[in-house]
Amino acid sequence: MACRITELIVDCADPERLAAFWREVLGFVELDREADGSIQIGPPEAGWGGPQPTLLFSPSADPRTGKLRLHIDVNPTDHDQDAELARLLALGARPADVGQTGTESWQVLTDPEGNEFCLLRTRIDPV
Structure with a gap:
């Protein structure tokens, strides 16, 4: 089960x-x-x-304290990572620094309330 x-x-x-x-x-x-x-x-x-x-x-109404212990990863479905990054930023996402080196294949972003999520590089089937 x-x-x-x-x-x-x-x-x-x-x-x-x-x-x-x-x-x-x-x-x-x-x-x-x-x-x-x-x-x-x-x-x-x-x-x-x-x-x-x-x-x-x-x-x-509880304030968030510290780093999230769970975050969401998303992958582009109908265009490449750069185009999806531009779309997400236009929607209100913001770049975030969580200690990455700059050589990662993903982009770290935050949603409008500051919750971290990652945009991965690999394009996947939307289904």
């Missing part, structure tokens, strides 16, 4: 803003809104329970 990741929960100050950012980054759609202000996004064709995990942005 095994488990599968179905959701990733992101505590954040502004679920609306982060959900909008990550919808654009991933090509996801809004799946649900909770009374507490949480917003769930996921793949348009599958939704919750499909082959990809959904993201749930949950409001939290």
Whole structure:
């Protein structure tokens, strides 16, 4: 028997803003809104329970302290890393320095709330 990741929960100050950012980054759609202000996004064709995990942005007033212990990696699907980097920066991502040497094949970025994520080089099939 095994488990599968179905959701990733992101505590954040502004679920609306982060959900909008990550919808654009991933090509996801809004799946649900909770009374507490949480917003769930996921793949348009599958939704919750499909082959990809959904993201749930949950409001939290707790400040983030220190480096994240878990981060998201993304790969471009329909163009190269440089073009995807330009697109992500235009959406509101910012470059981040977490001690990289400059020779890495990935780019370290932050989302609009400062959560680190990496843009990898390899282009993959969007499915």
